[in-house]
Amino acid sequence: MTIGPEESGNWSVEYSFAEPQNVLAFVRSKSDFREPTWSLTSDNARFGRVAGIDVIVFDEPAKEVSFSIIPLTSKLVADYTPFVTFADGSVAVYESQFGLAPVDSLDAVSDLEGDTANIEAPALAMDVNFSSDTPIIVDGQVHEGSISHRIEGDGTYIYTGTGKIEPFDSFTVVLDARLPAWLRERFAGDLEAIFTGFEQLWGFELQNKATVMLAYKGAGAKGFSATGGALDQLLMMEIGGADISEPDPNTLSYLHWFFAHEAAHLFQTDKGVTFASGGEAWIHEGAANTMAYNLIASMLEGDGGRQFLQGVYARAFDECVSVLEDGPLATAGERDGFSAHYSCGDFVALATDGFLKRRDLYGFWNRLISQAGGNDARQVNLTTYFATLQILGATPAQRRSIERIVEGQPDDPRKALTTLLEKAGLTPEFSAGGELISLDWPDYSAE
Numbered sequence: 001m002t003i004g005p006e007e008s009g010n011w012s013v014e015y016s017f018a019e020p021q022n023v024l025a026f027v028r029s030k031s032d033f034r035e036p037t038w039s040l041t042s043d044n045a046r047f048g049r050v051a052g053i054d055v056i057v058f059d060e061p062a063k064e065v066s067f068s069i070i071p072l073t074s075k076l077v078a079d080y081t082p083f084v085t086f087a088d089g090s091v092a093v094y095e096s097q098f099g100l101a102p103v104d105s106l107d108a109v110s111d112l113e114g115d116t117a118n119i120e121a122p123a124l125a126m127d128v129n130f131s132s133d134t135p136i137i138v139d140g141q142v143h144e145g146s147i148s149h150r151i152e153g154d155g156t157y158i159y160t161g162t163g164k165i166e167p168f169d170s171f172t173v174v175l176d177a178r179l180p181a182w183l184r185e186r187f188a189g190d191l192e193a194i195f196t197g198f199e200q201l202w203g204f205e206l207q208n209k210a211t212v213m214l215a216y217k218g219a220g221a222k223g224f225s226a227t228g229g230a231l232d233q234l235l236m237m238e239i240g241g242a243d244i245s246e247p248d249p250n251t252l253s254y255l256h257w258f259f260a261h262e263a264a265h266l267f268q269t270d271k272g273v274t275f276a277s278g279g280e281a282w283i284h285e286g287a288a289n290t291m292a293y294n295l296i297a298s299m300l301e302g303d304g305g306r307q308f309l310q311g312v313y314a315r316a317f318d319e320c321v322s323v324l325e326d327g328p329l330a331t332a333g334e335r336d337g338f339s340a341h342y343s344c345g346d347f348v349a350l351a352t353d354g355f356l357k358r359r360d361l362y363g364f365w366n367r368l369i370s371q372a373g374g375n376d377a378r379q380v381n382l383t384t385y386f387a388t389l390q391i392l393g394a395t396p397a398q399r400r401s402i403e404r405i406v407e408g409q410p411d412d413p414r415k416a417l418t419t420l421l422e423k424a425g426l427t428p429e430f431s432a433g434g435e436l437i438s439l440d441w442p443d444y445s446a447e
Contacts, residue, residue: 001013001014001015001016001098001126001127001128001129002014002016002128002129002130003093003098003128003129003130004130004131006068008068009070009071010068010069010070010071011068011069011071011083012041012066012067012068012069013038013066013067013068013069013098014064014065014066014067015064015065015066015100016063016064017062017063017064017124018063019063020058020061020062020063021056021058021061021062021063021102022057022058022061022102022105023055023056023057023058023102023103023104023105023106023108023109024055024056024100024101024102024103024124025053025054025055025100025101025102025103025109025112025116025119026053026054026055026056026097026098026099026100026116027096027099027100027101027116027119027123028079028096028097028099028116029049029052029053029054029116030076030077030078030079031076031077031078031079032049032054033072033076033082034049034054034069035048035049035054036070037069037070037071037072038067038068038069038070039067039068039069040065040066040067041066041067041068042064042065042066044058044059044060044062044064044065045057045058045059045062045065046059047067050106050109050110051109051110051112051113051114052114053109053112053114053116055103055106055109056100057106071083071085071091071093073085075227075238080094080096080097080229080231081094081227081238082094082097084157084213084215084236084238085215086161086163086176086177086178086215086216087176087177087178087179087215087216087217087218088161088162088163088176088177088178088216089161089162090134090159090160090161090162090163090174090176090177090215091159091160091161092157092158092159092160092213092215092236093130093157093158093159093160094155094156094157095128095149095151095155095156095157095158096151096154096155096156098126098128098151099123099124099126099151099155100123100124100126101116101119101121101122101123101124102119102121102124103119103121125150126150126151127148127149127150127151128148128149128150128151128158129146129147129148130146130147130148130149130158130160131145131146132145132146132160134160134161134162135160135161135162135165136158136159136160137158137159137160137165137172137174137211138156138157138158138159138211139156139209139211139233140171140172140208140209140210140211140233141172141209142165142167142172152232153232154231154232155231156211156231156232156233156234157213157231157234157236159174159211159213161174162177163175163176163177164177164184164188166188168188168191168192168195169205170195170196170199170205170206170209170210171191171195171206171209171210171211171212172209172210172211172212173187173188173191173211173212173213173214174211174212174213174214175187175188175214176214176215176216178216178218179214179216180216180219180244180245180246182246182247183244183247183252183255187214187255190252190256190299191212191259193299194256194259194260194263194295194299195210195263197295197298197299198260198263198264198267198291198295201291201295201362201444202267202362202365202366203362203366204267204270206233206266206267206270207270207271208233208266208270209233210233210234210235210263210266211233211234211235212234212235212259213234213235213236213237214237214239215236215237215238215239216238216239216240217238217239217240217241218240219240219241219242219244219245220240220242221240221241221242222241222242222243223241223242223243224239224240224241224242224243224244224248224251225239225240225241226238226239226254226255226258228258228262230262230265230266233266235259235262235263235266237255237258237259239255253296253308256292256296256299257292257293257296257312260291260292260295260296261288261289261291261292262288263292264287264288264291264292265284265288268284268287268288268365268369268380271369271370271373272373272378273369273372273373273378273379273380274377274378274379274380275379275380276379276380276381276382278333279329279330279331279332279333279334280330280381280382281333281338281341281345282329282332282340282341282344282345282348282406283345283380283381283382283385284380285341285342285345286341286342286344286345286346286347286348286349287345287349287361287365289316289342289343289345289346289349290346290349290350290353290361291361291362293308293309293312293313293346294309294441294442294443294444296308297309297441298443298444309439309441310437310438313346313436313439314435314436314437315343316342316343316346316347317343317347317417317435317436318435318436319339319340319343320340320343320344320347320413320417321413321414321417323335323337323339323340323343323344324340324344324405324409324410324413324416324417325413327409328405328406328407328408328409329341329344329345329348329405329406329407330406330407332344344405344417347405347417347420347421348402348405348406348420349361350421350424350426350439350441350442351398351401351402351420351421351423351424351426352364352389352394352402352424353424353442354421354423354424354425354426354442355389355393355394355395355398355423355424356392356393356394357392357393359442360444361442361444362444364388364389364392367388367391367392368380368384368385368388371384371387371388371391372384382406386399386402389402397423398423398424401419401420401423402420404416404420405417405420421439425440426439426440426441427439427440
């Protein structure tokens with residue numbers, strides 16, 4: 001397929017198939033954004049939404065079809081923003097919004113029950129062809145003129161524009177040229193400190209270069225807004241609001257946490273393993289949180305690190321207890337409590353670290369990744385997690401104390417979580433009002 005901007009402000013999308021097609025479904029159809037923004041420009045097909053899935057139906061088998069689309073720049077529910085715009089005029093295009101899979105018939109689309117994961121045939125292998133007069137960035141590499149990029153997995157963003165591009169050993173950063181000066185001037189250096197810190201703690205450099213993009217939505221709105229996510233080796237964030245016009249330590253800490261957390265995931269998966277989903281997401285989300293918080297604290301001067309940890313863990317403790325009152329961590333997502341995978345998972349990671357003969361969460365994860373690489377799925381999951389704990393010397397009683405949080409439903413979640421932290425040697429302290437005010441946080445940077 002070939003994409004590119006039109007003079008009208010719309011974008012052209014032209015598909016060319018190796019074989020004639022009959023019925024095609026858009027693989028990413030969770031949102032209904034295409035009907036009001038996509039228009040056919042070829043007269044050989046029909047386009048619309050059927051049973052919760054966007055489809056193209058050809059009048060006769062055909063090898064080409066084209067559209068003119070209005071670039072949607074707002075965040076979608078349960079999906080990535082189709083077009084991320086930067087205040088300096090640059091744009092990043094999410095390539096997987098164009099992915100297609102063949103379906104036997106229009107009736108067969110209805111049988112999918114609104115879930116394209118039920119399509120039996122694999123998605124079509126697809127190359128995205130894109131040309132631009134400004135630099136193009138994809139997969140951490142800068143290109144001039146044009147690129148052809150094969151969509152893999154969930155895909156990535158293709159960027160083009162005049163933003164500030166800075167290449168580093170482990171990543172390439174693209175900063176919106178109109179970011180407030182206080183943030184623009186320091187952020188690339190802060191990112192370098194995060195990636196360098198993780199390289200030292202993990203004991204290796206990333207095999208696959210990452211891309212970090214920070215888009216600025218302007219200061220017109222009140223407060224501070226931020227949306228973002230991670231795609232393979234790409235970390236993307238859109239920020240805006242009046243509160244970032246001037247230096248703000250809380251905003252900076254949030255941005256540091258976001259990128260440190262997502263960077264931790266890059267190191268977790270750099271050796272080719274994947275994560276278990278659903279009720280086991282606490283394994284990777286919790287550890288990434290612990291690693292990010294600890295690294296950020298080490299970057300703060302004076303008493304700032306302790307104050308930062310005290311604040312984030314006080315909130316995490318209350319959030320975790322609140323979710324556990326309704327059931328175990330393993331089913332938190334089913335109860336709209338997915339945030340517990342971060343908060344409760346963080347405490348489980350800290351406890352895991354405490355149960356090790358040598359407090360080294362990074363060493364544990366390197367061993368966990370090695371264990372996962374030896375199973376058929378190459379997946380970090382509950383089985384490999386507890387097996388690694390056992391290999392590294394955790395006792396059955398210590399394992400059960402974690403299982404009580406993950407899979408059990410204790411009568412007193414607050415007491416159960418406190419007991420877990422105490423058994424792990426984390427020495428939790430609480431205020432008279434019951435707020436967590438101190439832990440024996442590990443200091444990996446001092447090792």
